[in-house]
Amino acid sequence: MKLRIQNGRLIDPSQDIDAVTDLFVDNQKIVAIGDAPAGFEDAEVIDASGQWILPGLVDLAVSLREPGQTQKGSIATEGRAAVSGGVTTLVCPPDTRPIVDTPAVAALIQDKADDAGMANVFPLGALTQGLEGAQLSNMVALTDAGCIALSNHRHPMASTKVLSRALEYASTHDLLVVFHPDESSLSEGGCAHEGLMSTMHGLAGIPEEAETIALMRDLLLVEKTGVRAHFARLSCAKSVEMIADAKASGLDVTADVAVHNLLLNDQMLNRFDGHYHVLPPLRSDEDRLTLIEGIKAGVISAICSDHQPHEKMAKIAPFAATEPGMANVEILLPLAMLLMDEGDLDFSTVLTCLTSGPAACFGLEAGSLSVGSFADFIFYDSTARWTWSYEGRKTKGHNSPYFGNEFVGRVTSTYISGQRVYQAV
Amino acid sequence: MMRSEPRALQLNEYGQLKHFLTLDGLDKTILTEILDRADSFLSMGEQSVKKVPLLRGKTVVNLFFENSTRTRTTFELAAKRLSADVINLNIETSATSKGESLLDTLKNLEAMQSDMFIVRHSDSGAAHFIAEHCTPNVAIINAGDGRHAHPTQAMLDMLTIRRHKGSFDGLKVAIVGDILHSRVARSQLQALTTLGVSDVRLVGPKTLVPSFFAEMGATICHDLEAGIKDVDVVVMLRLQKERMKGALLPSESEFYRLYGLTEETLAWAKPDAIVMHPGPINRGVEISSEVADGEHSVILDQVTNGIAVRMAVMSMAMSGQLQSDDTPVAKDEK
Numbered sequence: 045m046k047l048r049i050q051n052g053r054l055i056d057p058s059q060d061i062d063a064v065t066d067l068f069v070d071n072q073k074i075v076a077i078g079d080a081p082a083g084f085e086d087a088e089v090i091d092a093s094g095q096w097i098l099p100g101l102v103d104l105a106v107s108l109r110e111p112g113q114t115q116k117g118s119i120a121t122e123g124r125a126a127v128s129g130g131v132t133t134l135v136c137p138p139d140t141r142p143i144v145d146t147p148a149v150a151a152l153i154q155d156k157a158d159d160a161g162m163a164n165v166f167p168l169g170a171l172t173q174g175l176e177g178a179q180l181s182n183m184v185a186l187t188d189a190g191c192i193a194l195s196n197h198r199h200p201m202a203s204t205k206v207l208s209r210a211l212e213y214a215s216t217h218d219l220l221v222v223f224h225p226d227e228s229s230l231s232e233g234g235c236a237h238e239g240l241m242s243t244m245h246g247l248a249g250i251p252e253e254a255e256t257i258a259l260m261r262d263l264l265l266v267e268k269t270g271v272r273a274h275f276a277r278l279s280c281a282k283s284v285e286m287i288a289d290a291k292a293s294g295l296d297v298t299a300d301v302a303v304h305n306l307l308l309n310d311q312m313l314n315r316f317d318g319h320y321h322v323l324p325p326l327r328s329d330e331d332r333l334t335l336i337e338g339i340k341a342g343v344i345s346a347i348c349s350d351h352q353p354h355e356k357m358a359k360i361a362p363f364a365a366t367e368p369g370m371a372n373v374e375i376l377l378p379l380a381m382l383l384m385d386e387g388d389l390d391f392s393t394v395l396t397c398l399t400s401g402p403a404a405c406f407g408l409e410a411g412s413l414s415v416g417s418f419a420d421f422i423f424y425d426s427t428a429r430w431t432w433s434y435e436g437r438k439t440k441g442h443n444s445p446y447f448g449n450e451f452v453g454r455v456t457s458t459y460i461s462g463q464r465v466y467q468a469v
Numbered sequence: 470m471m472r473s474e475p476r477a478l479q480l481n482e483y484g485q486l487k488h489f490l491t492l493d494g495l496d497k498t499i500l501t502e503i504l505d506r507a508d509s510f511l512s513m514g515e516q517s518v519k520k521v522p523l524l525r526g527k528t529v530v531n532l533f534f535e536n537s538t539r540t541r542t543t544f545e546l547a548a549k550r551l552s553a554d555v556i557n558l559n560i561e562t563s564a565t566s567k568g569e570s571l572l573d574t575l576k577n578l579e580a581m582q583s584d585m586f587i588v589r590h591s592d593s594g595a596a597h598f599i600a601e602h603c604t605p606n607v608a609i610i611n612a613g614d615g616r617h618a619h620p621t622q623a624m625l626d627m628l629t630i631r632r633h634k635g636s637f638d639g640l641k642v643a644i645v646g647d648i649l650h651s652r653v654a655r656s657q658l659q660a661l662t663t664l665g666v667s668d669v670r671l672v673g674p675k676t677l678v679p680s681f682f683a684e685m686g687a688t689i690c691h692d693l694e695a696g697i698k699d700v701d702v703v704v705m706l707r708l709q710k711e712r713m714k715g716a717l718l719p720s721e722s723e724f725y726r727l728y729g730l731t732e733e734t735l736a737w738a739k740p741d742a743i744v745m746h747p748g749p750i751n752r753g754v755e756i757s758s759e760v761a762d763g764e765h766s767v768i769l770d771q772v773t774n775g776i777a778v779r780m781a782v783m784s785m786a787m788s789g790q791l792q793s794d795d796t797p798v799a800k801d802e803k
Contacts (some may be wrong), residue, residue: 243681244493246593246616246652315478316594360572360602362592364615 046070046084047462052092052423056099057392058400058412067097069419072461076415092423095456098395100132100420102402102411104300105276105348106373108165109440111152112141117353117440119153122373123162125439127466129374130455131349132420133403133410134163138170139197145170145181147189154190162465164420166192166408168222171210177201180210184217192406193274195222198323208265215271220406222274223262225283226324230254235364237310237325245313247364250325252280259283263290266297274405275299277350279324281334288343298405300346301335303379304370306388308332312445318359318366319445322350336388339397346402347394349376353441371441375432377424378451385452419462428454478600481793486785488609490596491618492659500627500663506781507628507774513550523784524553527584531557533612534571534590539748540612540622543772544587547779553585571595572602579604585787586610593617593652606793608786610779616650621782622747623656625775627664629767630702632774633743637661641668643690643697643738645728646706646755648678649717653747654706655685662686672696673728676717693728697738704745705730705756721754731757735765743767 047069054077055062061077068076068084075081106126109117126134136153138144144153150167157165169186171194173179183194194214201207214221231254236242238249259275263286266273275287278301287299304322309329312320320326338344352369359366372379380398383389403411413421434447458466479488479495486499513519529548531541541557548555560574571590578586585608588596593615600609613619627637634640642661648654648671661669662685671678671687683689690696697703708724718724730744744756744765752758760766 238679238681240681240684243679244655244685246614246618246655248616316597357572362571362590362595362598362614364592364594365571 045462046087047090047419048080048084048087049090049092049097052095052097054097054413055395056413057396058099059414061413067413067421069462072419074413074415074417074419077413094425096424096426097413098130098422098424099399099411099413100422100458100460101130101376101398102133102346102408103131103348103351103373103376104135104346104402104405105302106131106134106136106351107139107353107369108136108153109353110140110156111149115355116358119156119165120160120162121438121440122351122353123157123160123165124466125351125374125437126163127458127460128438128455128468130377130422130424130458131163131373132422132458132460133166133408134373135166135168135192135406137197138168138195139175139199143170143175144168144186144191145173145175147182147185150186150189150191164410164460166190166406168193168195168197170194171196171214171221172201172206175199177206180213183214183219187217187219192408193220193222195224195276198224198226200226200228204261204265208269211265211269211271215269218272220272220274222276224276225255225258225262227254227258230257235321235325235368236313237327239310239328241310241313245316247313252282252327252331255280255324256282256286259286263295263297267295273297277302277305277324278335278338278344279305279327279331281331284334284338284343288338288341291343298346299338299344300348300402300405301339301344302350303347303376304350304372306332306335306339306347306383307379313363316363317445318361318363319370319443321363321366321368322370323368336383339389339393345397346405347380347397348402349373351439352443353439354443356442359443369443370445371439371443372446374438375444375446375451377455378453379446381451381453418460420460422455422459423457424453425456426453428452428456430454478597481789483792485789485792486782487789487793488600489620489782489786490600490609490611492620492623492656492663493618495663497663497665500624500660503624503778503781503785504628504631506785507624507777510550510777510780511774519550520552521550522552524548524551524787527553527787528582529553529555529585529587529783530578530583531555531587532574532578532589533557533559534588534595535613537589537613539772540589543775544610544612544779547776547783548587550776551780551784556583571598575599575603579607583607584790585783587612589613591615606790608783608790610782610786613652616652616655618656619652620656621775621779622653623660624782625771625778626657626704626745626747627660628774628778629745629771630743632770633767634701637664637666640666640702641670641700642666642702642704643670643672643700644704644706645672645693645696645730646677647708647712648673648682648706649676650709650712651706657704658682658685658687670696670700674718677712693734694737697734700738700742702743702745703730703735703738707747707749708751708755725754729755729757730760732759732763735760745771747771
């Protein structure tokens with residue numbers, strides 16, 4: 045099907061475009077920007093006056109909860125939540141039940157994602173069988189089955205030796221490994237950033253060293269093995285410095301951060317509200333500001349939602365007894381825009397970190413409106429005022445501290461491969 | 470001292486207590502009112518009839534998710550002296566279903582139309598959680614939640630200090646031992662600083678006294694002599710035996726050698742210093758028998774004062790609940 049989208053403000057930082065112009069789509073792909081290509085006739089015309097046309101968002105961390113935990117969410121519900129927020133490509137972690145450590149589970153997720161017809165879904169495969177950190181998974185078979193990279197998620201490895209071997213094996217086959225740097229013997233039992241707030245409130249702390257010691261170890265092993273590496277959900281100021289040093293020394297590593305770690309700090313522990321229980325924890329404001337600086341400097345190249353939907357009961361308990369995580373995929377863009385509104389980041393940087401930045405981390409063909417790309421794009425009304433309500437949410441998750449928040453700017457429709465998959469009512 | 474946001478949850482629209490969850494955010498006026506009211510209740514324990522009708526017709530539930538015979542008993546006595554009907558529930562929590570069991574239990578107890586829950590729980594913030602999820606008009610009193618707070622224990626300690634020292638002006642207070650895991654120490658620190666004590670020292674090794682406590686208004690001492698030098702009050706905390714297994718301390722004997730309170734080490738404090746302990750005592754681990762039973766010890770006074778403080782807090786919270794509800798209050802509660 046041919047589409048001509050006209051009169052919209054097209055913004056694509058990957059091409060340094062910000063102009064009112066036309067976009068042409070044919071056979072699922074973008075075929076031209078500006079002037080119609082030769083022979084482009086009988087197209088459906090969409091008037092996008094007053095709208096921004098942006099690349100579909102690429103979210104590197106969306107827990108779909110299926111298979112195994114459909115009381116929290118499903119591929120269909122969370123996929124719909126994703127596209128309603130403008131996310132057209134997402135990466136889901138391997139900690140489903142069963143775990144993504146066989147090609148069958150990877151195929152199941154992709155089949156269900158195809159059936160749902162929502163966002164493009166790329167699963168991560170488990171680095172070790174059962175995420176138990178002891179026996180290597182069939183890494184090549186998993187990537188052949190569609191896993192975009194391998195990760196042991198937040199599960200500890202049995203030993204540094206096993207980790208080293210896993211990285212050597214992954215490197216042998218040029219596979220990407222996603223790290224969640226965490227020295228579990230330091231973080232075990234903790235539920236909040238180790239600092240004044242956790243001390244005052246008597247909450248078991250997770251020291252920054254739980255992340256930085258693991259990160260240093262991981263970086264040394266990355267250097268030794270030459271494995272392609274991505275570091276996920278950084279939370280500490282020192283981590284930014286360490287990644288920057290690694291890059292400067294020539295290591296080919298990338299990193300991302302969860303949007304809530306850019307917006308919130310450990311002051312949120314004040315009321316023991318379990319909605320602010322996340323891993324890695326909300327850290328100090330100094331950490332938060334340094335993460336933002338890391339984005340400005342290009343050390344961190346992706347902002348993700350770290351979407352983790354939960355059923356209601358998961359958060360109805362004293363803080364430490366709640367399950368960690370927020371369900372924020374459908375408000376990823378407005379949350380990221382808050383960073384711009386507060387003057388911390390410019391719009392181009394924010395959008396890059398939501399589109400071409402994360403796509404580049406994982407080598408995905410997404411996040412760009414360049415000619416030849418799949419026609420994954422969103423319409424965005426930058427002036428719309430709206431309130432994200434619990435009742436109006438698309439996610440099955442009940443857990444977000446942002447229900448009731450008024451945002452300025454809203455995704456009004458989402459297209460994947462030229463097909464509209466979401467239209468705001 | 471750094472404060473978190475005012476605890477609107479535990480005050481009614483007139484600024485009166487309706488729950489008693491933490492000392493964080495409560496001002497000197499309220500703390501002094503608790504102490505004054507407790508003082509007035511103290512003499513009652515010496516009378517043949519030890520009851521007042523302030524909670525007559527009210528049902529108080531001792532909701533203990535964590536065992537504590539001493540605290541539960543003093544709350545029970547306090548409630549009975551206020552003429553309340555008292556139910557004791559000891560509820561074991563499993564590690565995996567704390568949330569569910571807590572909420573389910575709460576809903577059942579609400580259905581029994583209770584007026585006040587005395588809550589002890591192993592999770593920090595549990596009392597806040599219950600206050601937020603409980604039906605209105607039920608007063609929640611925190612009887613110890615995780616490492617967070619034990620506000621009635623702190624207030625009974627304040628009453629003990631005031632009765633022995635007259636006032637808080639110019640006092641020097643040392644709290645010694647496992648500060649990291651102590652809800653008592655956190656609440657004591659908040660109470661002392663609110664009541665105007667500017668010299669509060671937390672004493673112990675770095676594994677038990679993290680540096681963050683300095684930002685809460687305390688001086689941190691890793692040396693016992695420096696910690697209790699010239700202090701008016703020494704508060705010894707109970708040392709849990711499991712701390713030795715968690716690599717926080719080498720041994721009980723080394724802890725006692727470095728931080729134990731003996732007649733020799735107590736001599737570093739002022740000659741008229743008082744020695745306190747929230748109990749139960751580990752003799753020969755944090756304190757010697759000679760000191761625990763000696764002339765400086767006010768440990769048994771603390772127990773007696775605990776009943777009066779709990780009566781004060783329970784009566785104030787119930788009154789605050791009634792005021793909040795705009796229900797006419799009895800004349801003697803105004």
